[in-house]
Amino acid sequence: MAAGGFLGAGTVPDADAVTVHWPGEGRPDYTLRISASAVEIAPKRIVSAITYNGQFPGPLLRLQEGREVTVEIHNDTDAPEQLHWHGQKVSTDVDGAAEEGTPPIPAHGVRRITFTPRPAGLRFYHTHSRAGADLDRGQYSGQVGAVYIEAREEPGRHDREVFLMLKEFAGSFSQGGDMPQDFLSPPTKVRELEAAGESAMKASLAKGMPHGYEVGYRYFTINGRMLGHGEPVRVKKLERVLFHVVNGSATEIRSLALPGHTFRVVALDGNAVPKPAEVPVLWLGPGERISAIVEMKQPGVWVLGDLADDDRQHGMGMVVEYAGRKGKPVWTPPKPFRWSYQRFASQHAAAREPDETMEMTYTKQNAAEQGFNQWAINEQVFSSGSMAAAYHLQEGRRYRLRMRNSSDDVHPIHLHRHSFELTKLAGQATSGVIKDTVMIGGYQEAEVEFTADNPGLTLFHCHQQLHMDFGFMTLFDYA
Numbered sequence: 001m002a003a004g005g006f007l008g009a010g011t012v013p014d015a016d017a018v019t020v021h022w023p024g025e026g027r028p029d030y031t032l033r034i035s036a037s038a039v040e041i042a043p044k045r046i047v048s049a050i051t052y053n054g055q056f057p058g059p060l061l062r063l064q065e066g067r068e069v070t071v072e073i074h075n076d077t078d079a080p081e082q083l084h085w086h087g088q089k090v091s092t093d094v095d096g097a098a099e100e101g102t103p104p105i106p107a108h109g110v111r112r113i114t115f116t117p118r119p120a121g122l123r124f125y126h127t128h129s130r131a132g133a134d135l136d137r138g139q140y141s142g143q144v145g146a147v148y149i150e151a152r153e154e155p156g157r158h159d160r161e162v163f164l165m166l167k168e169f170a171g172s173f174s175q176g177g178d179m180p181q182d183f184l185s186p187p188t189k190v191r192e193l194e195a196a197g198e199s200a201m202k203a204s205l206a207k208g209m210p211h212g213y214e215v216g217y218r219y220f221t222i223n224g225r226m227l228g229h230g231e232p233v234r235v236k237k238l239e240r241v242l243f244h245v246v247n248g249s250a251t252e253i254r255s256l257a258l259p260g261h262t263f264r265v266v267a268l269d270g271n272a273v274p275k276p277a278e279v280p281v282l283w284l285g286p287g288e289r290i291s292a293i294v295e296m297k298q299p300g301v302w303v304l305g306d307l308a309d310d311d312r313q314h315g316m317g318m319v320v321e322y323a324g325r326k327g328k329p330v331w332t333p334p335k336p337f338r339w340s341y342q343r344f345a346s347q348h349a350a351a352r353e354p355d356e357t358m359e360m361t362y363t364k365q366n367a368a369e370q371g372f373n374q375w376a377i378n379e380q381v382f383s384s385g386s387m388a389a390a391y392h393l394q395e396g397r398r399y400r401l402r403m404r405n406s407s408d409d410v411h412p413i414h415l416h417r418h419s420f421e422l423t424k425l426a427g428q429a430t431s432g433v434i435k436d437t438v439m440i441g442g443y444q445e446a447e448v449e450f451t452a453d454n455p456g457l458t459l460f461h462c463h464q465q466l467h468m469d470f471g472f473m474t475l476f477d478y479a
């Protein structure tokens with residue numbers, strides 16, 4: 001495998017540093033080992049988590065588009081595991097979702113898979129196990145790592161790359177939470193969805209139900225280190241740094257700002273956007289990725305951090321230090337700013353009308369399942385006991401998903417093994433932005449379109465672990 005590019009401050013360790021196997025002779029290209037490990041997130045502050053190769057984040061896998069790789073996955077834990085290749089167009093046998101029929105990596109066992117990485121860009125890998133009420137399982141654990149698939153020709157208008165993995169540790173349950181819900185643009189809500197959602201919530205509370213459980217965290221990290229406790233990103237004036245940001249959180253929406261600087265967003269979920277644009281703040285739901293170039297033109301020592309003061313003060317940030325500059329890292333909050341995918345979209349209308357439109361309404365039943373909110377798509381609560389596909393695809397046809405969110409929560413909606421195009425957000429038509437995970441705002445509508453080009457069972461779910469674990473999931477199959 002090619003050596004993995006710049007390996008400096010703030011970057012995720014490259015897999016080559018930890019892999020003992022090399023291609024050829026039937027040896028895998030990469031070996032990943034799932035095991036319980038100690039992660040030192042700050043000096044003498046150690047959390048225990050299930051990780052890949054004893055480290056957090058897992059090793060950065062740099063793959064080449066179209067060049068087959070073999071990965072051997074060992075599971076040293078007591079429970080079967082699934083390793084999902086998020087954002088890649090792979091087969092169900094490899095994808096890493098029990099619901100699609102991917103064989104598990106058995107407890108204390110091993111599984112070897114071979115696949116052809118595609119499409120190019122920033123992807124990631126993570127566990128796809130259900131956690132339910134167990135905050136040591138699923139993506140609450142440390143099973144997250146970045147994948148970068150190099151295109152045959154990489155555009156090289158930056159000086160270097162820095163990978164950032166955003167992740168919380170030490171979760172606990174609370175009733176009600178403080179998740180940001182009001183940062184998406186356009187803000188237009190659908191009155192009918194709001195009325196239905198609010199009256200369902202009122203009825204539940206009137207019956208004496210408490211609010212459903214949410215998860216809060218004690219520690220916040222970027223690349224496994226709390227703010228101030230990792231190596232700073234060391235930069236030089238006028239350097240152009242390409243940040244590859246992955247929201248590896250199980251449940252949290254994250255924001256990032258760097259005082260005095262702007263982010264030129266060049267790719268969303270690893271896919272180049274039609275219209276790169278500069279923004280002061282990045283927002284990412286669980287599972288989303290952003291690639292953005294920052295031109296370093298404000299010498300100083302800065303905090304690259306989350307807008308939420310409490311989360312940043314508990315670690316969600318990283319120091320950016322210019323050469324020759326010393327002192328306490330500076331944070332200043334950016335001016336109010338709303339996140340809009342359309343900012344990076346094409347000016348042209350969609351090129352092709354879909355062959356079929358599928359309707360979906362998302363509803364929440366407050367605290368309905370042992371104190372957890374229960375989620376439904378068109379009134380169907382997914383459970384792994386009833387796994388028949390609810391939606392049927394025909395290869396080659398193009399589908400529109402019309403999604404209506406009848407809850408006040410923002411949902412990062414994820415489609416496996418396919419990419420989709422954003423075509424309408426909160427009533428506004430858009431085109432050209434290709435993603436695999438999209439946030440739909442509270443009481444909002446969104447439409448995405450995709451071509452059925454990868455036969456086999458295809459999982460679709462909200463990427464918020466509490467939501468997917470308590471019903472917010474469905475399956476597509478191919479006729």
Ligand SMILES: [Cu+2]
Nearest residue numbers: 411462464467
């Ligand atoms: Cu959700």
